[in-house]
Amino acid sequence: MIKDFPIEIIDQILEDIHVGLTLVGTDGKILWFNKLATELLGWDEQQTNSVLKCHKQEMHQQIIHKINNCKLKREWHRTIKIKGRIIENTYSPICIPERISGVMIITRDVTEREQMYQVIKKAAITDALTGLYNRKFLDQICADFASEEKPFGVMMLDINGLKYVNDHYGHEAGDQLIIKAANIIRSNVRQSDYVFRFGGDEFLVLLPEIKTDVLNKIKQRIKEQNQLPSNEQPTNLYLSVGVCSSSEFNRIQDVISCADKEMYADKHRFYENEGKALLSR
Structure with missing residues (x-):
């Protein structure tokens, strides 16, 4: 030694x-x-x-x-x-x-x-294509919302005509439509809101401590940016939107279900009216 x-x-x-x-x-x-x-x-x-x-x-x-x-x-x-x-x-x-x-x-x-940990952590809770939060993170946030018992709103959105774009112009064009939808939603909600890619062409937004009139104004802002797909512009983005407030239901899953039903009702109205021509393409 x-x-x-x-x-x-x-x-x-x-x-x-x-x-x-x-x-x-x-x-x-x-x-x-x-x-x-x-x-x-x-x-x-x-x-x-x-x-x-x-x-x-x-x-x-x-x-x-x-x-x-x-x-x-x-x-x-x-x-x-x-x-x-x-x-x-x-x-x-x-x-x-x-x-x-x-x-x-x-x-x-x-x-x-x-820094690597933060990259991995972000990847675990975000959708790779859009950068929005993913479905897995939604479960965690929903649990937090349920425990806090604070008022909130839910917005459900769906891209109309995505299958047609994928089938006729390729999935790359479809992906660009999804990214465009994500950017429009993200730019029209508040910084405190949580935006999720809920499914293939569906999105969900959780809006904490929001009044019903503000929730409807955000919905209207997004719908005002809709552009009807046509033969000349088949990849225009048109979103169906539904909203619901926690003032209507106690359980967060019921609020999500309510917004989902309103979104599908909006989608049905679209295909019954200005989007009717899309069904025959």
């Missing part, structure tokens, strides 16, 4: 494995830190550093208490953002009799990991 291992070698090893190391005394003052810890946490060799500067004032007493209970051998973790980087700190108790008592902070730059 090498008794007097040069501290420079230890510092180099820690830097090579991308680990910052800080030793903290029981009063929160920094006893030692390596080069990478300086870079990641901003310690200053010319000043007296304290771990407390990384925490809010109201947390100081709790931090000191944790540091002074190092014999419990419990680690704790904290992730912070410094200068655009995401830094993960692992606080690990250290107690060497007559040498040091406190904690050591093991620091890593986890920016890439966290």
Whole structure:
């Protein structure tokens, strides 16, 4: 065993494995830190550093208490953002009799990991084609809405004539129609609303804390952008829309069912009137 291992070698090893190391005394003052810890946490060799500067004032007493209970051998973790980087700190108790008592902070730059996590998280709840929320995420949001018991509205929308476009102009043209519908819906609802791709050509919007008149105004805004498909413009977008408010039903599934029925009634009216020619194509 090498008794007097040069501290420079230890510092180099820690830097090579991308680990910052800080030793903290029981009063929160920094006893030692390596080069990478300086870079990641901003310690200053010319000043007296304290771990407390990384925490809010109201947390100081709790931090000191944790540091002074190092014999419990419990680690704790904290992730912070410094200068655009995401830094993960692992606080690990250290107690060497007559040498040091406190904690050591093991620091890593986890920016890439966290960014990848956000990409994966977003992919899990969004529709790949439109970027809207997917059906799986709808179940989670519905549960949240049910537990909060706050007023909300539901809007159901369906693209008329998508099958004809797919059959005669290809699925790429159909996909463009779906994307166009998603963009129109998203641009006409509020920022606080949740827009989902409910099915192949169906969309659902959950609108929290909305009055019935506002819900109908949003519906009207979207319908005003409808363009009737024709022989000259067969890929024009025409949406059937139905809305319903939680003031009419207690259960969220009943509100969705109500909006769905109104949307299909709107679709039926469309094919009975201006869209009648589409049925004979």
